[in-house]
Each structure stands twice: as structure tokens, then as C-alpha cells.
Amino acid sequence: xxxxxxxxxxxxxxxxxxxxxxxxxxxxxxxxxxxxxxxxxx
Amino acid sequence: xxxxxxxxxxxxxxxxxxxxxxxxxxxxxxxxxxxxxxxxxxxxxxxxxxxxxxxxxxxxxxxxxxxxxxxxxxxxxxxxxxxxxxxxxxxxxxxxxxxxxxxxxxxxxxxxxxxxxxxxxxxxxxxxxxxxxxxxxxxxxxxxxxxxxxxxxxxxxxxxxxxxxxxxxxxxxxxxxxxxxxxxxxxxxxxxxxxxxxxxxxxxxxxxxxxxxxxxxxx
Numbered sequence: 001x002x003x004x005x006x007x008x009x010x011x012x013x014x015x016x017x018x019x020x021x022x023x024x025x026x027x028x029x030x031x032x033x034x035x036x037x038x039x040x041x042x
Numbered sequence: 043x044x045x046x047x048x049x050x051x052x053x054x055x056x057x058x059x060x061x062x063x064x065x066x067x068x069x070x071x072x073x074x075x076x077x078x079x080x081x082x083x084x085x086x087x088x089x090x091x092x093x094x095x096x097x098x099x100x101x102x103x104x105x106x107x108x109x110x111x112x113x114x115x116x117x118x119x120x121x122x123x124x125x126x127x128x129x130x131x132x133x134x135x136x137x138x139x140x141x142x143x144x145x146x147x148x149x150x151x152x153x154x155x156x157x158x159x160x161x162x163x164x165x166x167x168x169x170x171x172x173x174x175x176x177x178x179x180x181x182x183x184x185x186x187x188x189x190x191x192x193x194x195x196x197x198x199x200x201x202x203x204x205x206x207x208x209x210x211x212x213x214x215x216x217x218x219x220x221x222x223x224x225x226x227x228x229x230x231x232x233x234x235x236x237x238x239x240x241x242x243x244x245x246x247x248x249x250x251x252x253x254x255x256x257x258x259x260x261x
Contacts, residue, residue, distance in 0.1 A: 008175055008179060024161065026128070028157060029127070032124065032154070033121060035149075035153075036063065036148060036149075036150045037092055037095075039149060040061040040063065040089050041091055
């Protein structure tokens with residue numbers, strides 16, 4: 001069984017390889033913001 | 043206590059002329075290993091009226107208040123919350139999945155949950171949990187006396203990293219779900235369960251000698 005210490009070491013070395021491409025842009029979030037303003041305050 | 047928390051949220055809305063869109067419990071109560079004297083860590087997302095957003099000057103986009111009855115209130119203005127969501131900020135994602143929800147009167151939180159997987163970025167979340175695990179492991183576990191909660195502050199983030207890597211989704215908030223997935227049984231699980239009983243029946247500051255089986259697992 002792998003120990004937690006080994007997991008920590010593994011992730012320390014491995015994390016740089018994990019994909020970190022940013023997600024979609026702001027369009028959906030802008031729309032959500034505007035819709036929430038309307039929903040909350042009319 | 044829940045009624046009291048809801049009263050405080052209503053007070054904040056009235057005092058600050060805001061609407062609270064979503065309010066949850068975070069931290070040990072949400073994770074499922076609160077002690078008898080744990081704080082109530084209430085986290086919320088709020089929105090101002092339209093005019094507030096039409097100002098030239100920068101304005102405060104968060105609010106914190108600690109009340110005398112162990113209620114710790116901390117809120118983020120919606121635009122700040124959305125920017126953090128876009129960056130796959132782990133606390134923000136945990137709030138959205140908290141099992142203890144005090145208030146969800148608008149569709150905002152549900153809309154964000156429906157977009158969560160699209161915006162979820164494993165790397166930023168693994169970094170967050172890794173930092174938490176390393177810090178607690180190096181500073182607290184390798185001592186003559188160990189606070190019970192520190193074992194959980196190492197175990198939970200490491201198991202969360204495993205979840206993120208193996209499943210490609212944000213880790214569940216509840217510690218028990220992580221345990222059942224990665225430590226379903228065996229002597230280490232038995233020891234964790236015993237410690238959970240001690241932690242939830244005792245105080246935040248309770249400590250004891252290192253637990254040999256867990257330290258063997260950790261070393």
C-alpha cells in the first residue's frame with residue numbers, strides 16, 4: 001500500500017504535468033451575472 | 043443554531059442592502075469531522091444593487107465578521123465569486139457542493155453547479171490540496187503530541203488529490219465519501235474511525251500521543 005507521504009511526494013513531482021488549460025471565457029459568466037441581477041432585484 | 047444563522051444572514055441583507063444568493067457551511071462541519079466546540083464557518087455569495095456596479099471607484103468585494111457565539115461569517119460579492127469560479131478556485135467549488143446549505147433562494151448556485159465540470163481545472167485543485175497536506179504534515183504530524191484534527195487535515199487533502207486524479211472531477215466535500223472510496227476497510231480505516239469518534243466527541247484543541255498505525259501509514 002502506498003503511504004500518504006509517498007502520495008505527497010508523488011503529487012509534488014506530478015502536479016506540474018497535470019493539464020491546466022483554462023476553461024471557457026467570460027460569456028457564460030457574464031450572462032449569469034446579468035441574469036442574477038435581474039432575478040435578485042427585478 | 044441554524045435559525046440563528048439565518049437571522050444573521052437576514053440582518054446582513056438589511057444592513058448592507060444586498061441579497062444573499064447562497065449560504066453554506068464550510069470547514070470541519072461540512073467535511074464531517076467537527077468537534078463539539080467547532081466554529082460555525084458560514085460562507086455566502088451576495089449581490090449588490092445595479093448602481094453599486096456603476097461606480098468608478100473600486101469597492102470592497104468581500105465581508106467578514108466573527109460573532110461572539112462562534113459564528114464566523116465570510117461572504118464574497120458575486121462578481122468576485124464568478125472570477126474565482128473561472129479560475130477553478132477550490133474553496134469556491136467546495137462551497138457549491140457543501141452538504142449544509144443555509145440559503146439558496148436564487149438560481150445562481152444551481153447554474154454554477156451545472157457549469158462546474160466545464161470550468162473545473164484539476165491542476166489548481168491538486169495544488170491547493172497538496173499545499174494543505176504538506177503544510178499540516180510537516181508542521182504538525184511529526185511531533186511528540188499531535189492534535190487530532192491535524193491527521194484529518196493531511197488525510198482529507200491527499201485523498202482529495204487521489205479523487206481528482208482518478209475521477210477527473212472535483213473531490214467530494216464529505217470526508218466519509220473519500221474514506222469509503224479509498225480506505226473502505228482495514229486496520230488504517232479502523233484507526234481513522236476511532237480518531238473520528240474522538241474528534242467529534244472532543245474539543246478542537248484535543249491532542250494526544252502520535253497514533254502508531256497512522257504514523258506508520260504517514261511515514
